[in-house]
Amino acid sequence: MNRQSMKNNFTARDMDRILEMAWEDRTPFDAIKFQFGISEQEVITIMRREMKPASFRMWRKRVQGRITKHSKLRNSEIDRFKSSRQKQITHNKISKRN
Template sequence: MQTKTFNQTETDRIIEMAWEDRTPFEAINFQFNLKEQETIELMRRELKPQSFKRWRKRVQGRSTKHLMLRSETMNRFKCDRQRQISANKISKR
């Protein structure tokens, strides 16, 4: 499999999206053309070993990370109370 290359901003955004509970792998695939397995490989490569283990334990079997497993009432990628994210920084209100 060929490794895709991303700049630091894109890599940071992929990692951020992967950590978010409500952002499914399909959203990462849509935005960055990374399949779930490629996202896992990127996380393994970019995170510290313990951080990667913590992330894998968190997302494994989580229904919100897969569109097909989600309930029909969940139609957002983020919590409605979450602040808007722009340029990888949380904007002030």
């Protein structure tokens, strides 16, 4: 299966999780890439396709340049994708690797 067809075959549950992670202020795009294999630009494309135009513009304005969404801008001491106080999430591939 090539990468393009893999991106188009997300389950409804996967799509919900991608959208949820993209909305979360403290979840970096790198975490989405790690879990689902899609880039920041691909997340933006999904958000544009799945959201109402006004909601998409609001989301883009909020996440652009947000330090917590971009790992390169984050404090180098933060090496995790989630808060240490966050509960383990069932069916979350990242939490199962810990």
